[in-house]
Amino acid sequence: MESSKMTEGQMRAHEVFDEAFGEPDKGAKLLQVHAPGRSEIAGNHTDHEGGHVIAGALDVAIDAVARKTEGTLIRLASDGYPLVTVDASDLSIRVDEKNTTAALVRGMAASMAEDGRVPSGFDIALTSTIPVGGGLSSSAAIEAALGRAMEAFWDGKSYDALELARMCQKVENVYFGKPCGLMDQASVCLGGLAFIDFFDKENPKAEKLVYDFEDAGYALILAKVGASHEDLTDAYAAIPEEMQEVARTFGKVRLADVDEKKFLDAVPELRKKLGDRPVLRALHYWNEDRLVQKRWQALQEDNIEEFLALTRASGKSSAMYLQNVTTGNAEQPAMVALALAERLLEGKGACRIHGGGFGGTIQCFVPFAEAGQFQERMDAWLGKDATRRYHIAERGAFASWE
Secondary structure (H helix, E strand, C coil), X not given: CCHHHCCHHHHHHHHHHXXXXXXXXXXXXXXXXXXXXXXXXXXXXXXXXXXXXXXXXXXXXXXXXXXXXXCCEEEEEECCCCCEEEECCCCCCCHHHCCCHHHHHHHHHHHHHHCCCCCCCEEEEEEECCCCCCCCCHHHHHHXXXXXXXXXXXXXXXXXXXXXXXXXXXXXXXXXXXXXXXXXXXXXXXXXXXEEECCCCCCCEEEEECCCCCCCCEEEEEEECCCCCCCCHHHHHHHHHHHHHHHHCCCCCCHHHCCHHHHHHCHHHHHHHHCHHHHHHHHHHHHHHHHHHHHHHHXXXXXXXXXXXXXXXXXXXXXXXXXXXXXXXXXXXXXHHHHHHHHHHCCCCEEEECCCCXXXXXXXXXXXXXXXXXXXXXXXXXXXXXXXXXXXXCCCCEEEEC
């Protein structure tokens, strides 16, 4: 691929490749890989319970360059990080690799092997414009990028977006050690703005809509709250665990399989047995799932004001019922960021906790004409470059030969 036709990310990936592995021989066959980050547009912690979400792939991404090699060593060079080496002849789960890039490499290779592929060596260099710890699914993007590279290098069938997403989710759950739902990986693999129904766990359904929030008069802005949620895995994991604790009292696995009326009738008994927070989080699930479906209808009808009103309701549900804005201690960066954003918006637009919650980012829909001033004030409060304006990226994870 001629450098004049490369994006900035692709060019930097080539530089990282050359620095780590040396310049490839002239005429060497190189694979170009791209996987976007994602924003949860609607559906806060509904995916793991079999509910609905709206997710949007973003104009930040993992870009990578890869080359097949002899032997079984997979070497991954990441811009600014030490080289990671994984021997594909050993695909067992390793406790000492939990929460590491090596776990993602080994896990994706294992998933490919389970599907009949024969893992072998390759070198891959990647660079990222996805903010780390901001809740934009950098790990899902790495998984998808690795998956598309392995799909191209090793003989086997092609995967559609949701097939690959399920493989990536399993890797994150089992090898990486994070109990996430499927939304992150599905959005990264699908691309665009997508409404996803997770009721059928083995066969989720998705539909897409071409929609530009700026054409509707609003900028999509995410603000880093000044604290990563990477160290809050236990708090994050407690959300699905408590929701599913409620489901188990009805002999079910997920809340989507529980009759809501039966749940409401059982609230007094559930409070005595489980305590209040699992009940509140279950109440959030049904409330938020309905809001997702109403917001998708509003977007289909191009009714941005209805969408924003429902988004504000979603934010309140997350704060009051789901309780993933703060862990309850003295430090409350996400709550402070939301309070400041609401002060600036003065009832216009919308803001809400974004993604897993507790830290990371908040999501703001800001009147387009006021976006610059909004970012300036929020950056002054939260730190330089705390905010960024995003656009929906239509293409999901892919690989192509140069």
